[in-house]
Amino acid sequence: MLSKKTLLMVGVILVVALNVIGLSLSNRQPVSDYGMGRFGLVVIAPIQSAVTSGFHFFGDIWRHYFALVDAARQNDHLQRELQQTSARIDACSEIEQANQRLRGLIRFQQEIEQKVLPAEVVGKDPSPWFRSVIIDKGRNDGVAKGLPVVIPQGIAGQVVAVSQHYAKVLLIIDANNAVDALVQRTRARGIVTGAPDNECIFKYVLRQDDVQEGDILIASGLDGIYPKGLRVGRVSAVARQSNGIFQEVTVTPAVDFQTLEEVLVVIESPRPEPEAME
Amino acid sequence: MTAVLFLLVGAALVVFQTSVLPLADLRTGCCDLLVPLVVFLGLQRRLRDGLPAVLLLAAAMDSLSGVPQGYYLTAYFWIWALVRWLIGFLRVAGTFMLPAALAGAVLVENLVLLGILLLLGREGPEVPLALRAIAWQMVWTVVLGPVMVAVFAGLQRRLRRYQQQSQARRAVRE
The missing domain is CATH 1.20.5 (Single alpha-helices involved in coiled-coils or other helix-helix interfaces)
Incomplete structure (x- = not known):
């Protein structure tokens, strides 16, 4: 009789041989659409799909x-x-x-010939009837009452009150301010004062004086406050009444007071013109 | 303490209406925001709290404005005094009376201005323009005023509660 050891060896050799033959035969024949070949597709693929979809999800x-x-x-x-x-x-x-x-x-x-000091507007008049602004320069910076305040576009106003570090500037559109002015083209003279709606009025201009819409008004320098030649505004309307010795001239200021943010305080006031002193 | 609180509130309003409000560039203009505060101080505060605050705020406004000196002092004093006189026999804090009192205060403020301009012999604004501006001031005051007065009253209540609590805490500690 064959020993157990011999039988085991024969068994192993048979299994290996069957495996080799099976592999060789299965690779030579096409895979059947039925039986075990389809098992994977029918049973496993849906699970694969579900798992894959799950992973994708x-x-x-x-x-x-x-x-x-x-x-x-x-x-x-x-x-x-x-x-x-x-x-x-x-x-x-x-x-x-x-x-x-x-x-x-x-x-x-x-x-500008005069010495000027730049200042910033920090506050505006709380009253609707008066036009003034507060600037951030005061007595300590050399600002004094009465000094003119200007910007490149023209005259803004004059200092009416001063503290150590701040000053109040009365704008030329305030009815209480006055600028001695000339019509640049014809040299007709009068006084510019404030009027409602951010406009000015050119007062005391004689009826016979030649003033036309669009004329430019400049400071005459005769008031001893504003430097001569600085622009005040432009004539926007002229009304000559049938009676009276003066004409009514409305002026649009050169300065846009709604957007006034920085100004220059003229520290050295202009000297009055010789003719004014006489 | 309360007077200091309302002085601070007033100072904040002064700064707001001179530095911030002009940036809004309202076509109709706005009202004087201190008027509701003055009315409130007249209504709710005693003489020793209310009057100094009213006068100090008026002085601040006078110094910041191009108005004839003393205008705000006069206007605020008379508004405050009239409100105090009115509460003697009217319930001004009522629903309709408060807006009426505020509108009246605006009227007093403008009448005082007219009086001062006449007194100083200065030219006032043109009548149609003045009437339109006063009407808008009244509208703004009647709209904003009651809200502002309610806020002031709320602030006062909070301050009072805070004072009571700190008094109680101090009493417990002692």
Whole structure:
């Protein structure tokens, strides 16, 4: 009889041989559409599909939801950056405008003969009936009552009250202010005072004086306050009544008082003209 | 303490209406925001709290404006005094009486101005323009005033509660 050991060896050799033959035969014949070949497709594939879909589903959730938390965070961050950039652009634009205004003031400062002091408007008149502004320069900076306040476009007003660091400027559109002025073209003289609706009136202009719409008014310098030659405004309407010795002249100021932000205080007041002293 | 609070509130209103409000460039103009405060001080505060605050705020307004000196002192004093006189026999804090009192205060403010301009012999604004401006001032005051008075009353209540609580705490500590 064969020993157990011999039988085991024969068994192993048979299994190996059957395996080799089986492999060789199965690779030579096409895979059947039925039987075990189809088992995988029928049973496993749907599970594979379900598992894959599940993975895709959770993957999508991860990508589109959990990852969106990151996207939302990023969005918040970008929006903040955008807001900061917009604010910076606004600030830059504001600085650019201020720069242009200040350049204008500096050019004007160089052109004007008198010594001037730049100041910023920090407050406007709370009363609707009066026109004044508060500037951030006062007695300590050399500002005194009565000094004229100008900008490159023309005359703004005069200082009427001063504290250590601030001053109150009565604008030329206030009815209590007066500027001795001339029509630049014809030298017709009169007094410009404030009127309602941010306008001025050119008073005491003789009827026979030649004043036309569009004429430019300049300071005569005869009032001893405003430097001669500075622009006051432009004639916007002329009315000659049938009686009376004066004509009614409405003037649009050269200065836009709604947007007045920086001004120059003329520290050295102009000397009165010799003819005025006489 | 209350007088200081309302002085601070008044100062904030003065700054707001001289520095911030002009930026809004309202076509109709706005009302004097201190008028509701003056009315409130007349209605709710005693003489020793109300009057000094009214006078100090009026002095601040006088110094910041191009008005004839003493205008706000006169106007606010008379508004305050009239409100105090009115509460002697009228319930001014009522629903309709408060807007009426505020509108009346605007009228008093403008009448005082007219009086001062006449007194000084100065030219006033043209009548149609003045009437339109006063009407708008009244509208703004009647709209904003009651809200502002309610806010002032709320502030006063909070301050009173805070004072009571701190008094109680001090009493417990002692």
